[in-house]
Amino acid sequence: MLPNKKLLFTVGFTLIVIAVIAFSIFNTEEQIDFNSQVKPILNKKCISCHGGVKQQGGFSVLFREEAVAKTQSGKPAIIPGNAADSEFIKRLKSNDPEERMPYKHPALEQQEINILSDWINQGAKWGKHWAYVSLVPTPIPQIEDNWIRNDLDKFILVKLKENKLQHAEDADRATLLRRVSLDLIGTYPSEKLSNRYLSSKNEQQAYELLVDSLLASPKFGERWASMWLDIARYADTKGYESDPNRNIWSYRDWLIKAFNADMPYNKFITDQIAGDLFSNPTDAQYVATSFSRNTPTNDEGGTNNEEFRTSAVLDRVNATWEGLMSTTFSCVQCHSHPYDPFKHEEYYKFMSYFNNTRDEDVPAEYPLFKIFNDSLKNELNNLESWVSAIAGNERAKKVSLFLKTGQPSINSTTADQLINSVIGNNNIALFFKNKSSARLKSVNMEAVNHIILRYNCTKSNGTLSLHSGGPNGPMITSWKVNQTKGNETVEKDIVLQNGTKDVYLKYTNPSVKDPNEFMLYFDWFYFTKQFPGKGRA
Structure with a gap:
C-alpha cells in the first residue's frame, strides 16, 4: 500500500519546524560586535x-x-x-x-x-563607525525626583544612582549669576545687571531676564566668535619665521556680527566656505570666505611658490574637516585613517575641490578685499549704477570686483623666462635692469584693448614695450617710463587683441650706465577692455 501523501507532507513539515526550533534553542553562540x-x-x-x-x-x-x-x-x-x-x-x-x-x-x-x-x-x-550610525530615539528613564527639572536631568540622575553618586545642591544666586555670565559673554556681568537679578523677588523670572540680557549683549558675539576663530586658525600675523602682521580683522568682526545676529548655521557655514561663489555675493560674503584665507604664508627668501601654495591647500582641507566635521582628517594626508573610515586616496579626492587657488607666496597675500568707508561705498555704488546703465550689469559687476579686489590681475612674481631680471626681495616683485625681459605665460587676451599695471621706477628716460609670442615678437604697445614716487598705477590703451598668448615685457634705458642696477619693479598686471564711458563728460 502506498503511503498517504498528505500524511507524509505533514510529517516532513513537522520535522523541519522541529529542526528550526532546535537550532534556535541550541545555537546560543554570542554574536561578536x-x-x-x-x-x-x-x-x-x-x-x-x-x-x-x-x-x-x-x-x-x-x-x-x-x-x-x-x-x-x-x-x-x-x-x-x-x-x-x-x-x-x-x-x-x-x-x-x-x-x-x-x-x-x-x-x-x-x-x-x-x-x-x-x-x-x-x-x-x-561594523560601521559609531560616529556615522544614525541616531535612534532613546526611551526617557522613568524616574521621579524633586531635583529633576527636565528630561535631561532624568538621564543624569539615573547615571548618578548607578555610580552611587549624589547630585550637587542648587547654586545660590550669586554663584549662578557668575557661571551664566562667564558662559555666555566670557566676563562678569555689569553692576546694574547684577543688582537687578540679585534683588528680584521672582527668581525664575529674574533668571530668564538675566539670560535674555546676556544673549543680547555685544559681548556674546565676542565670546563665542573667539572659539570659532580658533577653529578657523585666525591670527593677526602670517606665521613662520618672521611672523609679520596680517590685516584680516574684518573677518573677526564678521564672525562677531554673525553670532550676535543668530545667523542660521547653514548660512554661517556656506558663506565661509563658498560665499564668493554666489551669483551676486555681498561684501560680507566675500569677507566671510576669509575662513579659507587664514593659512600661514611664508615669503622668506628662497621659498617656492608652488610648495607653499600646496601647503595652504592642505591646511584648508584639514581646517574644513576639523572645524565642520570634527574629524582629524590631516592623518589621511599621509595614510589611511587608523580609526575613522577614510582611505588615503579620499584625502586627495577632497583636496581637488580646493586645488585651484593661487595662494602665491608673496608678502602682499593677493588677492585682497578692500574695506571702504561709507563715503567711498556710496561713490562705488553710484559708479556701478552708472556703468550698468551704459554697459550692462555684467560689465558693472566686473568693474566693481576689480575696484574691490584688484582681480583678476596677474602677479608679477609669476613671470618666467627672465633675462637680466629677477623675482627678488623675498619674492615681492619682478625686478628689471637695463635691457631686461620676462614672460607672462598664457594671458587671456580675448577682446582686450586696455592694460592697467602697477610699478615703481627709480630712473627716467626708459622704454617699456609689450610683445606677443616672444621678446622680439609683434609689439602690442610701448611707452616712455619715467621716475615714479613709489608705486604708481598706470593705464594704457592697446590694439585690440584676441585669444590666449604669451606676453613678453621688454625694457631698455640708454641713460643707465651700470648694467647691474635694478630700476623698474613690477607689482601686478590687469588686461581688460577699456572702461565704459571713456571720452564722455
Whole structure:
C-alpha cells in the first residue's frame, strides 16, 4: 500500500519546524560586535604593522576589503566563516617566535584570540563607525525626583544612582549669576545687571531676564566668535619665521556680527566656505570666505611658490574637516585613517575641490578685499549704477570686483623666462635692469584693448614695450617710463587683441650706465577692455 501523501507532507513539515526550533534553542553562540570587541584588539595589537602607515606582508586590517584580500603570499589571511584555516588566527596561535604575531611583542590573551576566531567564524563582519550610525530615539528613564527639572536631568540622575553618586545642591544666586555670565559673554556681568537679578523677588523670572540680557549683549558675539576663530586658525600675523602682521580683522568682526545676529548655521557655514561663489555675493560674503584665507604664508627668501601654495591647500582641507566635521582628517594626508573610515586616496579626492587657488607666496597675500568707508561705498555704488546703465550689469559687476579686489590681475612674481631680471626681495616683485625681459605665460587676451599695471621706477628716460609670442615678437604697445614716487598705477590703451598668448615685457634705458642696477619693479598686471564711458563728460 502506498503511503498517504498528505500524511507524509505533514510529517516532513513537522520535522523541519522541529529542526528550526532546535537550532534556535541550541545555537546560543554570542554574536561578536566589531566596534566594541574586535576593533579595540586590532587597533592595539595589529594596526601599527598592518594598517595605514605599514601593510607588512600585504595585509591590512583598516578596511574589510583589505583584510579579506589576498596578501603577498597570494592567499587571504582572513577567510570569513573559517577561522581554523585563516592564516591570521594560525599566526596568533603559533609557538614559533618567528611566525607568531604580533612579531616580537607579547602574545594575545586567549580570550582575545577567541573573540577574533568567533568573529571570523561569524563572517568577519565589519561594523560601521559609531560616529556615522544614525541616531535612534532613546526611551526617557522613568524616574521621579524633586531635583529633576527636565528630561535631561532624568538621564543624569539615573547615571548618578548607578555610580552611587549624589547630585550637587542648587547654586545660590550669586554663584549662578557668575557661571551664566562667564558662559555666555566670557566676563562678569555689569553692576546694574547684577543688582537687578540679585534683588528680584521672582527668581525664575529674574533668571530668564538675566539670560535674555546676556544673549543680547555685544559681548556674546565676542565670546563665542573667539572659539570659532580658533577653529578657523585666525591670527593677526602670517606665521613662520618672521611672523609679520596680517590685516584680516574684518573677518573677526564678521564672525562677531554673525553670532550676535543668530545667523542660521547653514548660512554661517556656506558663506565661509563658498560665499564668493554666489551669483551676486555681498561684501560680507566675500569677507566671510576669509575662513579659507587664514593659512600661514611664508615669503622668506628662497621659498617656492608652488610648495607653499600646496601647503595652504592642505591646511584648508584639514581646517574644513576639523572645524565642520570634527574629524582629524590631516592623518589621511599621509595614510589611511587608523580609526575613522577614510582611505588615503579620499584625502586627495577632497583636496581637488580646493586645488585651484593661487595662494602665491608673496608678502602682499593677493588677492585682497578692500574695506571702504561709507563715503567711498556710496561713490562705488553710484559708479556701478552708472556703468550698468551704459554697459550692462555684467560689465558693472566686473568693474566693481576689480575696484574691490584688484582681480583678476596677474602677479608679477609669476613671470618666467627672465633675462637680466629677477623675482627678488623675498619674492615681492619682478625686478628689471637695463635691457631686461620676462614672460607672462598664457594671458587671456580675448577682446582686450586696455592694460592697467602697477610699478615703481627709480630712473627716467626708459622704454617699456609689450610683445606677443616672444621678446622680439609683434609689439602690442610701448611707452616712455619715467621716475615714479613709489608705486604708481598706470593705464594704457592697446590694439585690440584676441585669444590666449604669451606676453613678453621688454625694457631698455640708454641713460643707465651700470648694467647691474635694478630700476623698474613690477607689482601686478590687469588686461581688460577699456572702461565704459571713456571720452564722455
